[in-house]
Amino acid sequence: xxxxxxxxxxxxxxxxxxxxxxxxxxxxxxxxxxxxxxxxxxxxxxxxxxxxxxxxxxxxxxxxxxxxxxxxxxxxxxxxxxxxxxxxxxxxxxxxxxxxxxxxxxxxxxxxxxxxxxxxxxxxxxxxxxxxxxxxxxxxxxxxxxxxxxxxxxxxxxxxxxxxxxxxxxxxxxxxxxxxxxxxxxxxxxxxxxxxxxxxxxxxxxxxxxxxxxxxxxxxxxxxxxxxxxxxxxxxxxxxxxxxxxxxxxxxxxxxxxxxxxxxxxxxxxxxxxxxxxxxxxxxxxxxxxxxxxxxxxxxxxxxxxxxxxxxxxxxxxxxxxxxxxxxxxxxxxxxxxxxxxxxxxxxxxxxxxxxx
Amino acid sequence: xxxxxxxxxxxxxxxxxxxxxxxxxxxxxxxxxxxxxxxxxxxxxxxxxxxxxxxxxxxxxxxxxxxxxxxxxxxxxxxxxxxxxxxxxxxxxxxxxxxxxxxxxxxxxxxxxxxxxxxxxxxxxxxxxxxxxxxxxxxxxxxxxxxxxxxxxxxxxxxxxxxxxxxxxxxxxxxxxxxxxxxxxxxxxxxxxxxxxxxxxxxxxxxxxxxxxxxxxxxxxxxxxxxxxxxxxxxxxxxxxxxxxxxxxxxxxxxxxxxxxxxxxxxxxxxxxxxxxxxxxxxxxxxxxxxxxxxxxxxxxxxxxxxxxxxxxxxxxxxxxxxxxxxxxxxxxxxxxxxxxxxxxxxxxxxxxxxxx
Numbered sequence: 001x002x003x004x005x006x007x008x009x010x011x012x013x014x015x016x017x018x019x020x021x022x023x024x025x026x027x028x029x030x031x032x033x034x035x036x037x038x039x040x041x042x043x044x045x046x047x048x049x050x051x052x053x054x055x056x057x058x059x060x061x062x063x064x065x066x067x068x069x070x071x072x073x074x075x076x077x078x079x080x081x082x083x084x085x086x087x088x089x090x091x092x093x094x095x096x097x098x099x100x101x102x103x104x105x106x107x108x109x110x111x112x113x114x115x116x117x118x119x120x121x122x123x124x125x126x127x128x129x130x131x132x133x134x135x136x137x138x139x140x141x142x143x144x145x146x147x148x149x150x151x152x153x154x155x156x157x158x159x160x161x162x163x164x165x166x167x168x169x170x171x172x173x174x175x176x177x178x179x180x181x182x183x184x185x186x187x188x189x190x191x192x193x194x195x196x197x198x199x200x201x202x203x204x205x206x207x208x209x210x211x212x213x214x215x216x217x218x219x220x221x222x223x224x225x226x227x228x229x230x231x232x233x234x235x236x237x238x239x240x241x242x243x244x245x246x247x248x249x250x251x252x253x254x255x256x257x258x259x260x261x262x263x264x265x266x267x268x269x270x271x272x273x274x275x276x277x278x279x280x281x282x283x284x285x286x287x288x289x290x291x292x293x294x295x296x297x298x299x300x301x302x303x304x305x306x307x308x309x310x311x312x313x314x315x316x317x318x319x320x321x322x323x324x325x326x327x328x329x330x331x332x333x334x335x336x337x338x339x340x341x342x343x344x345x346x347x348x349x350x351x352x353x354x355x356x357x
Numbered sequence: 358x359x360x361x362x363x364x365x366x367x368x369x370x371x372x373x374x375x376x377x378x379x380x381x382x383x384x385x386x387x388x389x390x391x392x393x394x395x396x397x398x399x400x401x402x403x404x405x406x407x408x409x410x411x412x413x414x415x416x417x418x419x420x421x422x423x424x425x426x427x428x429x430x431x432x433x434x435x436x437x438x439x440x441x442x443x444x445x446x447x448x449x450x451x452x453x454x455x456x457x458x459x460x461x462x463x464x465x466x467x468x469x470x471x472x473x474x475x476x477x478x479x480x481x482x483x484x485x486x487x488x489x490x491x492x493x494x495x496x497x498x499x500x501x502x503x504x505x506x507x508x509x510x511x512x513x514x515x516x517x518x519x520x521x522x523x524x525x526x527x528x529x530x531x532x533x534x535x536x537x538x539x540x541x542x543x544x545x546x547x548x549x550x551x552x553x554x555x556x557x558x559x560x561x562x563x564x565x566x567x568x569x570x571x572x573x574x575x576x577x578x579x580x581x582x583x584x585x586x587x588x589x590x591x592x593x594x595x596x597x598x599x600x601x602x603x604x605x606x607x608x609x610x611x612x613x614x615x616x617x618x619x620x621x622x623x624x625x626x627x628x629x630x631x632x633x634x635x636x637x638x639x640x641x642x643x644x645x646x647x648x649x650x651x652x653x654x655x656x657x658x659x660x661x662x663x664x665x666x667x668x669x670x671x672x673x674x675x676x677x678x679x680x681x682x683x684x685x686x687x688x689x690x691x692x693x694x695x696x697x698x699x700x701x702x703x704x705x706x707x708x709x710x711x712x713x714x
Contacts, residue, residue, distance in 0.1 A: 076589070076590050076592070076593060077589065077590065079538070098540070129590065129592065130590075130591070131591070168542060170542070170592070172591050181436070181688065181689060181690055182685075182688060182689055183455075183662060183684070183685075183687045183688040183689070184579065184581050184583055184603045184605065185525060185527070185579070185605050185661050185662030185663060185684075186579075186661055186662065186684065186685050186687075187579040187581045187605075188577075188579075189685045189689070190689075192561075192581055192582060194558065194582035194583075194584070194585050194600070195558055195561055195562045195581070195582055196562075197558065197585070198555050198557075198558025198559055198561070198562055200555075201551065201552055201554065201555025201558060202555055202559065204549075204552055204555070205552045205555055220545070222541065222542070222543075222544040222545070224541050224544045224549055224552070224594055225549060225551035225552055225587075225588075225595070226541055226551075226588050226589075226590070226591050226592070226593060226594070226595060227551070227587065227588025227591070227595070228551050228554070228585050228586065228587045228588060228598060229585065229586055229588075230582075230584065230585045231582075231583050231584025231585060231586075231601060232433075232434065232583075233433050233434065233486070233487075233583070233688075234487070234488070234529050234583050234584070234601065234603055234632070235433070235486065235527070235583070235603060235688065236433060236583060236688050237581055237583070238582070238583060238584070239690075241585060243551070244588060244591065246541045246591055246592060248541065248542050248544075275591070304542050304543055305540060305542030305543065306542060327540070327542075327543065328539075328540075328543050328546045330540045330543075331538065331539060331540040331541075331590075331592065331593050332538060332539055332540070332546070332547075333538055333596075
């Protein structure tokens with residue numbers, strides 16, 4: 001199928017709408033990646049690389065500093081809220097906040113800022129919303145670490161156009177509750193795994209997540225069931241029930257400490273970690289981070305969600321989150337972005353990349 | 358695919374094993390029905406009808422009484438326990454108890470009892486283990502009620518070769534718990550439907566099912582979760598969780614009363630009935646039932662599971678359960694039948710059908 005056309009001369013909000021209407025739920029980014037590759041391939045001042053559905057576009061002006069500006073192309077499943085609709089100051093629909101508004105800003109900068117004061121590496125990557133081993137940024141970091149080299153990274157995750165430092169870690173766990181199958185007419189012969197799973201849900205409901213201060217910013221933890229399944233047939237007592245749990249933990253805990261904590265909370269149950277990614281401390285003391293934060297203005301905040309800033313900080317590249325959209329609306333049925341934030345992010349970044357450092 | 362061969366001269370236990378090894382999980386009975394149709398089609402004293410995967414075979418000797426002997430051909434899903442294995446006095450595997458032991462007995466009587474003292478209608482039907490609207494016996498009762506006419510019906514469900522009277526009613530319900538989706542990093546913006554579903558499971562766990570005496574037999578009720586599902590993605594707070602529940606209720610409750618009871622137990626939750634079948638009172642006072650019970654000997658018991666005796670009693674035909682196999686092992690991973698019970702059931706029925714009434 002031919003890649004759809006993208007017009008990078010469109011204003012950021014209109015480009016955001018176009019990007020959202022090219023549906024790209026995780027694993028299905030190819031059409032969007034193809035469209036971006038075609039458009040950026042025509043931009044004379046950029047050098048392109050591609051790995052799977054991830055595109056890297058670089059200026060090569062020999063500047064002493066290099067900024068990486070990155071955004072993921074995938075979204076969580078569409079909730080019947082595409083195509084997007086424009087209503088007053090907002091664009092509504094899946095991806096408007098997380099994070100095609102930020103992708104639109106980065107695409108416009110890539111196409112139109114020909115001689116930035118720092119070299120720029122633009123990264124548009126796949127599979128951020130699923131298991132971390134599929135993540136396009138992680139894949140490129142492992143296969144081509146030189147493609148991501150830089151002095152500083154800006155991840156265009158939604159922050160309502162303020163600087164958000166660091167991020168919580170995230171861990172996926174399965175709790176498996178076992179029982180004994182039997183005919184449901186003689187339920188007392190069996191042991192009902194779904195009934196027993198209620199005790200796990202009781203623990204989750206009564207758990208009180210902590211708020212933890214790290215380097216001056218406050219991180220809020222969370223322990224949530226994100227999936228449950230069990231049952232064999234309508235007349236069989238179920239012998240197994242599996243609860244999928246997501247733990248969001250402050251960057252002051254290591255992955256090992258986070259796991260230990262969940263195992264303590266769910267003591268007595270069969271807990272298996274299926275995926276995990278560490279958090280990232282804010283790092284605002286670094287001079288280049290401080291300079292960018294000053295250009296944006298306002299008070300930096302803690303990033304609650306896990307983001308790929310952790311992948312940069314893990315290899316020693318300071319990184320912050322900065323992008324249009326209220327992060328509380330990410331993955332929400334009412335997902336919508338304020339167009340003013342799209343314009344503000346583009347303007348701030350353009351100024352920072354074109355006026356003397 | 359050609360129907361597999363069945364040898365109705367094999368002793369009942371061997372025939373049971375053959376029947377079990379022709380896998381026939383509900384909806385997949387065609388091969389077994391074809392095989393039975395082929396064998397009974399060769400029996401000179403029987404007249405055959407077929408509807409879907411249900412076979413009806415009748416003697417037509419002009420006797421004043423007609424006995425219906427019925428058994429279902431389908432099983433619940435195979436739990437890795439086929440082909441069957443013979444070990445000492447037992448045959449192990451899916452279907453041995455529920456209810457191919459009884460089907461083997463009925464097939465042998467059909468083939469070999471040429472001049473019974475009562476006319477006999479043998480019924481081998483499909484889809485008993487699934488939603489009641491798929492049930493082959495129900496389908497035939499609606500489309501060809503004359504095919505099932507009789508003075509008395511014996512359903513060869515497992516009873517450990519004793520007479521079990523009546524049956525509990527059964528009802529399937531879905532409880533839907535709703536929440537509000539959000540990114541799991543900002544769980545406090547959403548409302549977790551799976552966590553809330555824990556309150557439903559708490560109700561089920563603390564519910565104390567009644568034991569209710571009806572016409573001298575004691576029926577044990579049960580309220581069991583038989584399925585649960587919920588969750589959108591590993592990083593999304595789930596907005597819905599559905600719990601499937603099975604209620605087994607004493608034949609003294611009507612379906613309406615049963616539904617009212619469950620709605621009371623689950624007050625405050627969104628409950629929808631998806632399937633329902635009434636129970637059946639024991640009916641042991643009826644002369645023909647009493648005569649058969651005397652021929653079997655021992656003390657009649659209450660049938661805990663719902664069975665199709667309810668379909669016969671609903672149209673005024675007294676019916677009992679009588680067949681080989683311990684009903685507590687039905688649907689169990691350890692399902693196994695005692696070969697002595699297969700032989701005893703055949704012998705009792707053959708004697709009752711061939712000696713003067």
